[in-house]
Amino acid sequence: MRGILAISILACMLGFSACPQGGGGGATRTEPAVGSTPDAGHATAETPTAAADTVPDPAHDEPAANPCETGSADTAPADGLGLPMRGVARREGEGLRFLPCDSPLLLDLVDGSGELEGLLDEFGSDLYVQFSGLANGNVVELSRLWRAASVNETIGCREDQSGLLFLMRGNEPFWGAEVRESRVIALLRPADDGSGISERLFDIVEDEALDSGRLFIASAQEDGTTLELRLTESPCRDSMAEDWFGMQARLSVGGSEFSGCAWPGEARVFGAEQ
Numbered sequence: 001m002r003g004i005l006a007i008s009i010l011a012c013m014l015g016f017s018a019c020p021q022g023g024g025g026g027a028t029r030t031e032p033a034v035g036s037t038p039d040a041g042h043a044t045a046e047t048p049t050a051a052a053d054t055v056p057d058p059a060h061d062e063p064a065a066n067p068c069e070t071g072s073a074d075t076a077p078a079d080g081l082g083l084p085m086r087g088v089a090r091r092e093g094e095g096l097r098f099l100p101c102d103s104p105l106l107l108d109l110v111d112g113s114g115e116l117e118g119l120l121d122e123f124g125s126d127l128y129v130q131f132s133g134l135a136n137g138n139v140v141e142l143s144r145l146w147r148a149a150s151v152n153e154t155i156g157c158r159e160d161q162s163g164l165l166f167l168m169r170g171n172e173p174f175w176g177a178e179v180r181e182s183r184v185i186a187l188l189r190p191a192d193d194g195s196g197i198s199e200r201l202f203d204i205v206e207d208e209a210l211d212s213g214r215l216f217i218a219s220a221q222e223d224g225t226t227l228e229l230r231l232t233e234s235p236c237r238d239s240m241a242e243d244w245f246g247m248q249a250r251l252s253v254g255g256s257e258f259s260g261c262a263w264p265g266e267a268r269v270f271g272a273e274q
Contacts, residue, residue, distance in 0.1 A: 082133045082134040082135075086129070088126050089120065096108070107139065113145045125150050126151045128147075132144040144246065161267075166265060176188035184203060185204060185218045186200070202227045205219055216229040226253070231249055232248045232249075245261035248261060248262065
């Protein structure tokens with residue numbers, strides 16, 4: 001685990017302790033943990049999982065250039081869908097607006113996915129979103145939505161996704177996992193003694209791109225147990241929270257099967273490939 005704060009946030013999401021509330025402090029990391037199930041047709045909303053979201057405050061932050069215009073081909077994902085973007089989406093009048101996590105600049109947003117407008121109507125509030133998109137001046141076109149959650153029920157922009165290719169979470173049983181740029185998959189589970197979160201590390205030995213997803217094969221560092229993780233680009237809804245995801249996750253290890261939802265982190269490739 002990467003720090004006491006990370007463990008405490010994951011523990012609160014699993015119900016072991018109180019979640020920190022929004023505001024104050026610097027960026028924090030949220031390890032994935034609460035449950036999720038694949039969406040069989042955009043299922044109903046669930047219960048909240050984490051603390052209130054925070055967004056940049058124009059009254060205290062220095063004005064920033066359009067962050068959507070600072071990306072390059074080196075940072076764009078290989079899927080051709082555009083640059084990765086994170087922030088808050090809202091409805092204003094007849095249109096949509098987007099406030100990036102790292103800028104006070106409010107941009108016009110075009111929903112090219114067909115998903116976001118319906119989710120805004122369903123949630124009835126501003127949404128923390130992650131998506132791939134293209135920018136033209138002060139207009140952003142969303143091409144693929146990866147995550148959407150009410151800003152009232154997530155830490156959103158304060159979630160530290162650095163060094164992670166993918167994050168995932170599921171329930172029944174509760175579990176979480178990370179694909180890290182160090183070519184490691186971390187499986188996160190509640191400790192047997194109830195003391196917090198246990199982390200088991202697996203070295204990735206195979207990584208295969210699929211037509212609609214990705215397949216990872218990994219070996220446990222302590223005993224060589226094989227782990228298989230399959231990510232599929234298909235809508236997924238959390239069965240215990242009001243979160244929407246653009247990927248389903250299925251993980252098998254040691255005869256146990258786990259299913260849940262997944263979303264991309266900030267890392268685009270493994271460290272050795274950069």
